Amino acid sequence: MSEIRPRFVSIEGLGQIHEERLDGFVQACRRRDVAFDREKDTVLFSDIASIQSAKVAAAAKGANVLICVNDIVGTVVLTELDRLGISVPNEIAVTGFDDSPVRRLSRPLLTTVSMPVEELARYAATRLQAEIIENEAPAALLRVVGHLVQGESTL
16 A cells, blocks of 8 residues: 555444544544545544444545444445455454443454553542532543554555
8 A cells, every 4th residue: 555545434423432533543643644534534424323334435435444433334334345245354444442342343353442440430430429429520531542453454
């Protein structure tokens, strides 16, 4: 894959999760000098059921990478690309996010980003104790670094 031509694929109703992941992706594109227009290159479906072949074909047109907001969206996108006869990862690469068990159902196996769930759980428990028992003010948003879990949907 020479020039990277990405699309960010998400669904409505994810709120802050959608925004944080899209912001992170936009920042990564800037750091790597990858052209990405937040308005034009973001594909937003109304819900999982609306991710259908014709709409996926339109989303994929002109792109060679689909960055999906989570593994459920990524798995459905892979299914629709297969129905369209679009070869993953040869014609287009697809990634997910969350390292969800659902990704293990995808063919090819979805590449994803895994988050440090134990670290997040410890932080949440500590913050709950501080806010409920010690009456502390809510803390700022915690951002953590995920790690790539290579699947078969990217080269």
